[in-house]
Amino acid sequence: MTKILKHIDTTHPRLGSEVKMVKKTICFLFCLLIFIPSAHAERRRFVEVVSHRLDMDVSKVGLDTEVWKSINPYRHPLQEQFLEVPKPVEVGVKEIFVQSIHDGKHISFRLAWKDETKDDSIGLMNFSDGAALQFPVNKEELPEYFMGEEKKPVHILYWKAWRSKDLRDGFQTTKSAYPNMTTDIYTFDYPVKGKGTEKTQAEKDIFIPGKAAKNPLSFPIKGIIAELSATGPGTITFKNIENTSGDARWENGEWTVIFRRPLTVKDSESVQFKLGEKMPVAFAVWEGSRMESAGRKAVSPAWAEVEVEK
Amino acid sequence: MKMRKVFNWQLKRRVSYVYPQSRPKRQWAMIFDLNKCIACQTCSLACKTTWTSGKGQEYMFWNNVETKPYGGYPVAWDLGILSKLKAQEWRGDKYFGKTLFEAAEKDEKILQHISEDEDWAYPNIGEDEISGMVNRGDWIATLPHRIWMFYLPRTCAHCTYPACLAACPRKAIYKRPEDGIVLIDQSKCRGYRECVRSCPYKKSMFNVETRISEKCLGCYPKIEQGEMPQCVTNCIGKIRLTGFVSTPDNSRKDNPIDYLIHEKKLALPLYPQFGLEPNIYFIPPIHVPITFQEQMFGPGVGKAVETYKNIKDDQTLKGLLVLFGSFEKILHSFKVDREHAYGFDEKGKEIINVPVTEPIYVRDVFDKDLKAYRHNTP
Numbered sequence: 143m144t145k146i147l148k149h150i151d152t153t154h155p156r157l158g159s160e161v162k163m164v165k166k167t168i169c170f171l172f173c174l175l176i177f178i179p180s181a182h183a184e185r186r187r188f189v190e191v192v193s194h195r196l197d198m199d200v201s202k203v204g205l206d207t208e209v210w211k212s213i214n215p216y217r218h219p220l221q222e223q224f225l226e227v228p229k230p231v232e233v234g235v236k237e238i239f240v241q242s243i244h245d246g247k248h249i250s251f252r253l254a255w256k257d258e259t260k261d262d263s264i265g266l267m268n269f270s271d272g273a274a275l276q277f278p279v280n281k282e283e284l285p286e287y288f289m290g291e292e293k294k295p296v297h298i299l300y301w302k303a304w305r306s307k308d309l310r311d312g313f314q315t316t317k318s319a320y321p322n323m324t325t326d327i328y329t330f331d332y333p334v335k336g337k338g339t340e341k342t343q344a345e346k347d348i349f350i351p352g353k354a355a356k357n358p359l360s361f362p363i364k365g366i367i368a369e370l371s372a373t374g375p376g377t378i379t380f381k382n383i384e385n386t387s388g389d390a391r392w393e394n395g396e397w398t399v400i401f402r403r404p405l406t407v408k409d410s411e412s413v414q415f416k417l418g419e420k421m422p423v424a425f426a427v428w429e430g431s432r433m434e435s436a437g438r439k440a441v442s443p444a445w446a447e448v449e450v451e452k
Numbered sequence: 453m454k455m456r457k458v459f460n461w462q463l464k465r466r467v468s469y470v471y472p473q474s475r476p477k478r479q480w481a482m483i484f485d486l487n488k489c490i491a492c493q494t495c496s497l498a499c500k501t502t503w504t505s506g507k508g509q510e511y512m513f514w515n516n517v518e519t520k521p522y523g524g525y526p527v528a529w530d531l532g533i534l535s536k537l538k539a540q541e542w543r544g545d546k547y548f549g550k551t552l553f554e555a556a557e558k559d560e561k562i563l564q565h566i567s568e569d570e571d572w573a574y575p576n577i578g579e580d581e582i583s584g585m586v587n588r589g590d591w592i593a594t595l596p597h598r599i600w601m602f603y604l605p606r607t608c609a610h611c612t613y614p615a616c617l618a619a620c621p622r623k624a625i626y627k628r629p630e631d632g633i634v635l636i637d638q639s640k641c642r643g644y645r646e647c648v649r650s651c652p653y654k655k656s657m658f659n660v661e662t663r664i665s666e667k668c669l670g671c672y673p674k675i676e677q678g679e680m681p682q683c684v685t686n687c688i689g690k691i692r693l694t695g696f697v698s699t700p701d702n703s704r705k706d707n708p709i710d711y712l713i714h715e716k717k718l719a720l721p722l723y724p725q726f727g728l729e730p731n732i733y734f735i736p737p738i739h740v741p742i743t744f745q746e747q748m749f750g751p752g753v754g755k756a757v758e759t760y761k762n763i764k765d766d767q768t769l770k771g772l773l774v775l776f777g778s779f780e781k782i783l784h785s786f787k788v789d790r791e792h793a794y795g796f797d798e799k800g801k802e803i804i805n806v807p808v809t810e811p812i813y814v815r816d817v818f819d820k821d822l823k824a825y826r827h828n829t830p
Contacts, residue, residue: 226621228559228646231559265569267566267569267658315660328505328506328507329505349505350659350662351666352638352641352662352663359663360664376623378622435645436644
């Protein structure tokens, strides 16, 4: 506990003289966390991230832009997802470091966490590293922090390492996953030309069920971040909009991922950030080499908050 | 998590399941006569050319045929889950052991064996390998054989209590009320692979090209037309029959599936102890030791083998077995008289009749007209 408080003393930029009061609050919330296992969101919001207002074009800030060096990262603890079976016994990533900046138009989150293995290649039982940010669509009626609730949707920004590799090396296929594989012929993929052999891609895709069913997972997306909405566990749907862009890099056993988007957008089912206000946020991280996927993930212990500096 | 209790007639007791009991109006079922399978793989290819010829499906065999005791697709799928489940107890024909749902580890829905990528790369591993060494001077004198092997064709079992369906966090897998066929909604699946992990028979498969999972469809478009699946109608060994199985209390004697499963108890489920009430049923091979088979098909194997051995004295059973593989349509009822076996559709219309015993013609060895000897060489 003392260690955590010391860490907060040194890393929290806004504590200063208020440190005693904050210590008390944190102690209280920490006790709540230990003694009250229920997941009531309101009571368990305990981490605050400040999104610093900067005089620069945040939409163009990349992974290595100098500005990140001047922003203290917030250490955000993660724990095993504990509400839905199957629950992971343990998770690979137990903390992430969060930074955020905005310029009045765009907001950017930079997440960093240790992960010894880079899992970005597709395979039958390869699982992708991943990370997600979750916001309530309506923060006045805050849902349970885990995946939202019926009539209380959440907006999720989801990065998957597979998508980063897709973008860099081309959409991954069976052939890229298993280069030594051989196949005689695919239906309608004729090696010769002639009458009846001219088939459109759509005709060929009939034999690829995910594509025929137009499952968005089976097609490339423009960037690496997918936007999703959910109204409870198991209800994820694609929003079919791409207002969020991102960058990701794995280096020396660490992932660094940027999520950036406009503060406000037209879509009423999307998160809207207002200057000077706090927005609840929750994080999730998947460690692919541990076969983490769906509910087998590391999550925030409760809603955190991001304060969008005026 | 809260588990429900559902009745599993194969185990003769209530078992744990994730959802409450909800049986379909009728249940798709397939019967395989393992005494007749020759592992020609025509079924595997009939399925493959129909359903899994696309990109991402290269490794998929929704229908496969493996050689027991050593073969398996994916490799050791059965040994993997059996060694996790450990020895369990039957008392008579009632199961007192734990099912896979009942043996689940903490915070899991079901006990799992996870196959690795490479396990899927040898669909015909162990083919024709026999159970042990042949000694000099060995010959086959008795049943069961001392050294043996047999072929095991498998599709999805369209279980009454499917593990895949229970495991899917998105409810993207559903069991059709009209025929009990279990399907993965290709527009809803998100490729979590909980079904791939959880199906003990390893019949949910991940497609890396589409990034979602797929499985055997039970050839539902053919079933809807009143026809049997591709793997059945293309079986050159005529070992298969598809139809609808009732629960034992609703068994109809004139339903060929019910007759074999409930009335004669000749066709037995595969690994009933897993607790999923699978709906592929096997007529056990008579040359394989009973102890080995009891682990696969439950305690009814001994009696089933005896019934099969005495089939020559059972005109009805003999007649029903010659109906296998003689037609495309689903039989809803059948009857056998002294000479013929008849099959009928849902409206009672006769769709097939075959002689129970094929007539035999014996010709002279020497053909006088052609002045040639007839040889019996194929």
